[in-house]
Amino acid sequence: MNPVAMLANNLIVGAILFALGMVGFLARRNLIIMFLSAEMMLQGVALNLVAFARYWGNLQGQAFTLFIITVAACEAGIALALILMLYRQRHSLDVSLWQDLREPGLDPVVDEVPLPLPPPEPSLPKLTPAGIEPRHQEETSHV
């Protein structure tokens, strides 16, 4: 491929990854998926840098990408620690539970459309138990 055409095509792919990551970050409510979209934005930027490094024939772009990976790793560690703390408070990964932190003057997002009910469980025949039922251990996660 013509080197400039290859550069342009890689820039296009990087732009698409960045925009998709932005859509995911803005639209989703699960904290984990929001953070994964932010990481995808970083991948798009990294692709841009490596494409420019190839075009200009030096390794500066690749060195900077290495630093992006480093910072992304730090960011992932701290963000996941924060997510765990948030989970401990409300026992949910929903970001809408923290709407008290929004800017003053904005209306909160309220779920108006109810989720469809799960299909009713089929009625199973009740059999007489045989033997003694053992004690069950409650499984909980200690986060």
Place this chain on the structure above:
Amino acid sequence: MVLLPLLLGGAGIYLLLPRPGKRTGLAGALACGLALLLAGALLVHWGPLPVENILFYIFAAIAIAGGGLLVTQRNPVHAALSFALVVLSTCGLFLLQAAPFLMAATTIIYAGAIIVTFVFVIMLAQQAGLSDADHRSREPALACIAGFVLLGALLFVLHGTYTTRSLDNLLERTAAARNQDTVDSMRRTLGDPDNFLSAYRDEAANFRVPLPMATDMENAANELQLALRKEGLSADQVRGHLDRVYDAGWQARQRLGSLDAPPPVVPSFDRLPKNAQGEPIRDRAGQVALPHENVAHLGRLLFTDYLLAVELGGTLLLAATIGAIAIAGRRTEGLR
């Protein structure tokens, strides 16, 4: 024409975002697939494709599809796996851009460490499966509009920068004129020669064409103008001038680079790029050679040019580790 796959992709992603109620998944998937196919049809130039191009298109398609999946999956574990797919295809693209160390490093760090940590946190925090929040989106319409307006702006700028439509038009007319038999028919095929030459000089004045090539184009245009004004020249002599005009324009087009399909190539020309002063050495395809030992040269860069950044990066990692342990420390009542 760039607009249509963009609109289709935006509509597709909007339909695919999780929402309670009716299932719009199939329509959204169809719209996204159609957008991808249209974009491919616009950008891919059919004909003999080298392996490098085929691999690029495959990796790019998988990366974009993985990105779409990541954004629209309900199950966070499925989203983490789509992110792994995006990272692996981006690593493939890194390898195509002569960055083998970055490919290995990204695969190990992202797909090996970061995604595993994510899956750990999902397993700790969301053991009941999908929560209510996973079936809803916050403002899907506004988010899609924002993201795709940004993408439209970026693609518009890229398309405007990397296009050579006017130069291609001029090159086609030169090639058509060159194939004529008499000077009069050559003149007629060029259209108005003064018009043609002024348009050609405008192309040479493009700031992205390097100075030696622009000078070549100017000289060829001047020679052609003199030749067309003189009487009694044979068709072969004018053809020689037209050849030089085409050659100089072709070299400039290779440097400008384009997302458009190349104009028809007249086979008798020498396509090897001229060696200009102060330019890095390029091979026959016009590509600059990167050093072969990627890891050695990256290491030398990191320890000489970017030493401060490496030290700061190490300090940042240390601070982040201490911070993460302090934030999500042990579950003792007294500490919190």
